[in-house]
Structures are given as C-alpha cells and as structure tokens.
Amino acid sequence: RIKALVDHQCSILCCTPTYALRLAQVAAEQGLHGKDFALRAIIVAGEPGGSLPAVRSRLQEFWPQARIWDHHGMTEVGPVSYECPEHPCTLHVIQDAFHCEVLEPASDDAVAPGQQGELILTTLSRIGSPLIRYRTGDLVRAPEPGLCRCGSEDPRLEGGILGRCDDMVVVRGVNIYPSAIDQIVRSQATIAEYQVEVFTKDHLTELKVIIEPIASLQPDHVPRLASELARDFQVSLALRVPVEVAQPGTLPRFEMKAKRWNRR
Numbered sequence: 001r002i003k004a005l006v007d008h009q010c011s012i013l014c015c016t017p018t019y020a021l022r023l024a025q026v027a028a029e030q031g032l033h034g035k036d037f038a039l040r041a042i043i044v045a046g047e048p049g050g051s052l053p054a055v056r057s058r059l060q061e062f063w064p065q066a067r068i069w070d071h072h073g074m075t076e077v078g079p080v081s082y083e084c085p086e087h088p089c090t091l092h093v094i095q096d097a098f099h100c101e102v103l104e105p106a107s108d109d110a111v112a113p114g115q116q117g118e119l120i121l122t123t124l125s126r127i128g129s130p131l132i133r134y135r136t137g138d139l140v141r142a143p144e145p146g147l148c149r150c151g152s153e154d155p156r157l158e159g160g161i162l163g164r165c166d167d168m169v170v171v172r173g174v175n176i177y178p179s180a181i182d183q184i185v186r187s188q189a190t191i192a193e194y195q196v197e198v199f200t201k202d203h204l205t206e207l208k209v210i211i212e213p214i215a216s217l218q219p220d221h222v223p224r225l226a227s228e229l230a231r232d233f234q235v236s237l238a239l240r241v242p243v244e245v246a247q248p249g250t251l252p253r254f255e256m257k258a259k260r261w262n263r264r
Helices: 003-005 017-029 053-062 179-188 218-235
Strands: 012-015 041-044 065-074 077-084 091-094 098-103 114-121 134-141 156-158 169-171 174-176 191-201 203-211 243-245 261-263
Touching: 003 017, 003 179, 012 017, 012 134, 017 053, 053 077, 053 179, 134 156, 169 203, 174 179, 179 191, 179 203, 179 218, 203 218
Parallel strands: 012 041, 041 065, 191 261, 203 243
Antiparallel strands: 065 077, 077 091, 091 156, 098 114, 114 134, 169 174, 191 203
C-alpha cells in the first residue's frame, strides 16, 4: 500500500489513526520521507485518536505537507460530524441532520456545557431507519453555546470523541479511558506499538502497559524509555502503571480498529 501511495501519487488517505501511524512507521523503515508522497489530506476515522494532539503530531511529523482531518460517523446513521477548519481536535455535529444531546450515562441527566457525557442523537431527515434519542455510546464534551470562530452554528465537540462509555476502567479509584493512555504513549516517538492488560489482583482492578520500542532504538536506551513512560503515567493520571517491554516486531499490528486492550 505504501508503494501504491507513492506510485500513484495519491493525494488523500482515509484510514484509522492506528493504520496511518503504521504506514508512517513502515515508510520510514523503508527509507522513505513525507516528501516522497503527494498526500494533501489524511482523513482518520473509526476510533478515537484523530483529535488526540499526540497522534496528530506524530502524523504531522512524517507528513508535514498533509492536513490531518478527524471524522466521525456510525453505520446506523452515516456521517455525524466533521472537523472544525479553525479548531483542530474539535468536531462539529451536522445540525441539519441531527439533534444532539449529551447526557450523564448513569442518570440520563443533561450535563453542563464542557462536561463529559454520552452523545445522544436523533436523526432529522433520515427516511429509512430513523433513530430517536439513539445512545451512541460515544463519550464527548457537551457543546458550548454560540457561534464558532469558523462561522458554523453546528454544535462543537471539543476534543472530538473522547472514548466509549463502556471502555472506562476504574483502577484504584481513578477513571481510565483508552484515549488517555493513547495520548500519553503516543507522546513518546520511540514507541512503535503497545498493549494494555487489565486484570484483577487481590480483588482490585489493575492494569499494565506493554510497549514495543522502534527497531532503531539502542538497547541501552530502552530502560530509560520505560521509566519515562511510567513517570508520564504517574504525572498525568496520578497512578502508578507498570510498564513492560516487548521485543521489536512482537506486538500485533492493526489495519482496521485497533484492539490493544486485553481483559483477563
């Protein structure tokens, strides 16, 4: 696929954030650079990540000439939102097509603007299979009122899709979402891939992170990478998260939605 992108001078790439990162990694291993591609836009969808600054930064480092666009939609209703042209990491819900609400998942009470809750959608113009107050399971921040700087009146979801309501794990009293782990891990440019294991120990939920360094990282730098990541978890989450290291090329890769979290 990298050869096809280069040979055909493709200008637009649409895939998951995970696969875009993988393409950049493999292209670099093959000695290619962003200037070898004709990409003008990279549209990412299918999983949280397109609105995570660390993920966007990694993609932008390799393809500086390409604009990163986050996109959000569902099989049940089609395209739901588009990225604000003035505010990266912000999605606009298509107001002509949907009435959106943001509710507290447990109580179904509306949350205040800027607070997190579950995105609820009612289709407005869908003739086949209309949906009324459909619980998407997507975690978002409730839109702030008012006109956006880009001129759109469409509701703004700051931070895009933050995660899934049912993906949250409570570890020693701290609510952990996969997107929070992804943001911290992707801030380390020398991590190629990672996995998260969630398990029970002494009747308590615990988690550990297994990282795979990039192949070019010197072996004597690996312990420092693991300790830096553990420190980042401590600072960002106020939680001690064990970090283990896997050999290069041993963790699974994903072309579609990544499945990095394993519960046992």
